[in-house]
Amino acid sequence: MLTPNLKSVKLGGELSARIEMAARRLLKEETIKARENWTCTPYSTDYLLADLVMSRTEGSPCGHWAGDEAGRYINALSAIFPYAGNLYPQDLREGIKQKLEKVVAGVLSLQRPEGYFGAERQEGRIYRDHTSGHNWMLKGLTEYYNLAHDDNVLSAAKKLANYYVKTHPLWTTPEAMVDIESPDKAAYVYSNYTHCIDGLVNIYRASREEKYLELAKQVAKLVKPFEHAIHSHHFFSTLRGMVNLYLETADTSLLDRLEEEWEKIHAKGLLPTGGAPEHYIAGWTSDEGCSEADWMMINLYMWSITRKFRYIEMAEKTLLNHFFWNQSANGGFSCNYGGGDFRNGKMGNHTPGKRNEAYWCCSMHGTYGLSEIAKYVVTFDNRSVWINLFNDIKGALRMMDSEVRFNLRTLYPLKGQLHLEIESENPFDLKIRAPSWLQSLPEGIPLGQSLNLSAPTSVGARPRPDINLGGTSLNLTVNGASVQPDIKDGYIVIPKKGRRLKVELNFPMQVRTEAPAISSFSYNKSDFVPASVTGKNLIFYGPSILRPVDKLEEGEIVIIPDNPDFRIEKGLLRIKFFAVKSPEDAADKEKWQARIFEPISQETFSPMDITEYLFRVEGLKS
Numbered sequence: 001m002l003t004p005n006l007k008s009v010k011l012g013g014e015l016s017a018r019i020e021m022a023a024r025r026l027l028k029e030e031t032i033k034a035r036e037n038w039t040c041t042p043y044s045t046d047y048l049l050a051d052l053v054m055s056r057t058e059g060s061p062c063g064h065w066a067g068d069e070a071g072r073y074i075n076a077l078s079a080i081f082p083y084a085g086n087l088y089p090q091d092l093r094e095g096i097k098q099k100l101e102k103v104v105a106g107v108l109s110l111q112r113p114e115g116y117f118g119a120e121r122q123e124g125r126i127y128r129d130h131t132s133g134h135n136w137m138l139k140g141l142t143e144y145y146n147l148a149h150d151d152n153v154l155s156a157a158k159k160l161a162n163y164y165v166k167t168h169p170l171w172t173t174p175e176a177m178v179d180i181e182s183p184d185k186a187a188y189v190y191s192n193y194t195h196c197i198d199g200l201v202n203i204y205r206a207s208r209e210e211k212y213l214e215l216a217k218q219v220a221k222l223v224k225p226f227e228h229a230i231h232s233h234h235f236f237s238t239l240r241g242m243v244n245l246y247l248e249t250a251d252t253s254l255l256d257r258l259e260e261e262w263e264k265i266h267a268k269g270l271l272p273t274g275g276a277p278e279h280y281i282a283g284w285t286s287d288e289g290c291s292e293a294d295w296m297m298i299n300l301y302m303w304s305i306t307r308k309f310r311y312i313e314m315a316e317k318t319l320l321n322h323f324f325w326n327q328s329a330n331g332g333f334s335c336n337y338g339g340g341d342f343r344n345g346k347m348g349n350h351t352p353g354k355r356n357e358a359y360w361c362c363s364m365h366g367t368y369g370l371s372e373i374a375k376y377v378v379t380f381d382n383r384s385v386w387i388n389l390f391n392d393i394k395g396a397l398r399m400m401d402s403e404v405r406f407n408l409r410t411l412y413p414l415k416g417q418l419h420l421e422i423e424s425e426n427p428f429d430l431k432i433r434a435p436s437w438l439q440s441l442p443e444g445i446p447l448g449q450s451l452n453l454s455a456p457t458s459v460g461a462r463p464r465p466d467i468n469l470g471g472t473s474l475n476l477t478v479n480g481a482s483v484q485p486d487i488k489d490g491y492i493v494i495p496k497k498g499r500r501l502k503v504e505l506n507f508p509m510q511v512r513t514e515a516p517a518i519s520s521f522s523y524n525k526s527d528f529v530p531a532s533v534t535g536k537n538l539i540f541y542g543p544s545i546l547r548p549v550d551k552l553e554e555g556e557i558v559i560i561p562d563n564p565d566f567r568i569e570k571g572l573l574r575i576k577f578f579a580v581k582s583p584e585d586a587a588d589k590e591k592w593q594a595r596i597f598e599p600i601s602q603e604t605f606s607p608m609d610i611t612e613y614l615f616r617v618e619g620l621k622s
């Protein structure tokens with residue numbers, strides 16, 4: 001499966017808006033007083049290079065992780081550069097280019113003769129934070145080289161990779177392989193080292209020197225399983241590297257391992273929102289935007305490799321919910337570390353109405369994640385074009401010796417509407433994803449009739465009818481004629497025969513609930529509390545998880561009426577539900593109190609202090 005060349009694509013819609021916000025954030029320079037005598041001015045050059053010059057007054061509040069800041073920054077801006085200028089005003093493209101050149105020049109001037117960066121290191125010793133930061137630098141420099149083809153950058157990346165070749169044996173000893181499990185050292189894990197696979201594969205591709213690929217294979221053999229994962233971002237970054245290694249080697253044992261780890265994460269390591277906790281430690285309560293970005297990317301990659309529907313579905317769930325939720329109003333990305341606990345379905349910000357931006361990592365890595373999503377909206381091979389994610393996009397792709405022009409317009413996830421026009425000489429199958437909540441569609445949908453879709457199966461799911469908003473049936477028209485949808489492997493298949501293909505798809509955006517089991521997320525444990533005990537539900541509108549804008553009081557029960565009022569104002573969705581204090585009150589409409597709900601992803605545009613996403617819900621009463 002291939003992705004279109006980004007230079008031939010013009011992205012629009014929500015994804016475009018979020019990418020532009022993220023890019024503009026990364027070009028800003030704003031001083032933040034982190035603590036006494038410690039200033040952070042992301043993203044000034046001084047800030048980005050602070051961990052290379054061991055500044056005593058500037059840099060990440062998490063300390064100096066040698067190359068971490070500049071590496072992530074170079075990686076994110078290199079990934080986003082192809083969109084800028086294509087989509088946005090020329091000044092943005094120029095701004096990214098100048099920043100990249102300045103930071104890369106600064107980095108190159110600070111490389112030590114041994115190939116490494118930052119504080120002087122003793123020969124024969126390992127440093128977890130040091131190597132973890134370097135992994136970002138290796139990734140960033142190699143991605144920048146792909147963009148700029150600057151030989152000085154390639155030499156610097158090779159010099160750094162040679163340092164890995166030299167020091168690898170130090171990481172193979174039992175002492176080095178220990179994970180440090182304590183709350184203040186929770187990010188000190190063996191995957192500090194193993195997430196170097198990604199950059200090593202990149203440097204092999206750029207240089208074609210076998211020793212780098214060989215080292216990546218050796219490191220992949222040392223990767224610990226999910227049961228050892230403490231810090232999700234490092235573990236998931238390691239898995240992203242393994243995907244990259246698989247793409248280079250086609251070694252199926254790597255793919256088997258990835259699927260095995262995916263199944264464990266899916267079963268034991270996720271929040272009901274599609275995201276992951278920052279740490280798998282008892283008592284830890286927050287998430288991390290970087291982990292949500294990684295998990296989403298892993299799912300996009302696994303979809304393109306295996307074409308298994310579960311991966312693209314998981315990617316969408318994560319990106320439209322937990323990942324977008326973590327984007328701040330200033331365009332950066334964040335953690336929910338300001339109160340609440342994911343175990344009881346409440347997470348939030350320190351400052352009411354203000355997102356806690358994690359500018360030292362998530363803002364940069366989240367931007368990288370956004371740029372990767374955009375590649376997977378449309379994918380293709382020699383016989384098919386897949387529409388995987390619903391976001392405005394137009395452009396062209398090259399299928400064999402034919403140019404295929406496409407234009408997708410949609411209001412999803414606010415409304416279930418897609419308009420797609422395709423033009424090319426060659427025949428192929430167009431495949432449009434039918435989201436999972438439309439998956440219990442009976443074979444052949446009775447056109448014009450109300451769909452009665454049952455709730456998707458999930459652990460402890462309680463059967464209840466769904467409510468359709470914005471129409472009651474799925475309608476597909478192809479070149480103006482109504483057509484019975486033919487769904488295979490989760491996708492509506494439409495054979496393209498003539499030169500032009502025009503498709504209109506309308507489907508109901510249901511309100512539905514899911515009752516997830518809740519994990520305690522202790523290290524190396526997976527004890528779940530079933531929904532039958534918590535009595536808590538997620539409420540969805542189409543793919544989007546909802547939260548109350550009007551806060552609920554403790555113990556209140558949400559009532560979802562038959563036909564909830566909903567409106568879209570300035571691009572924001574608001575749905576009117578009700579709340580009551582006891583199950584008895586649910587029978588008495590006089591006691592219903594109105595409560596407005598919205599998707600958690602709207603946090604970016606209307607930040608709240610606490611987001612609540614698990615509720616007691618009463619059955620439908622009209």
Ligand SMILES: [Zn+2]
Nearest residue numbers: 288290361362
């Ligand atoms: Zn982060």
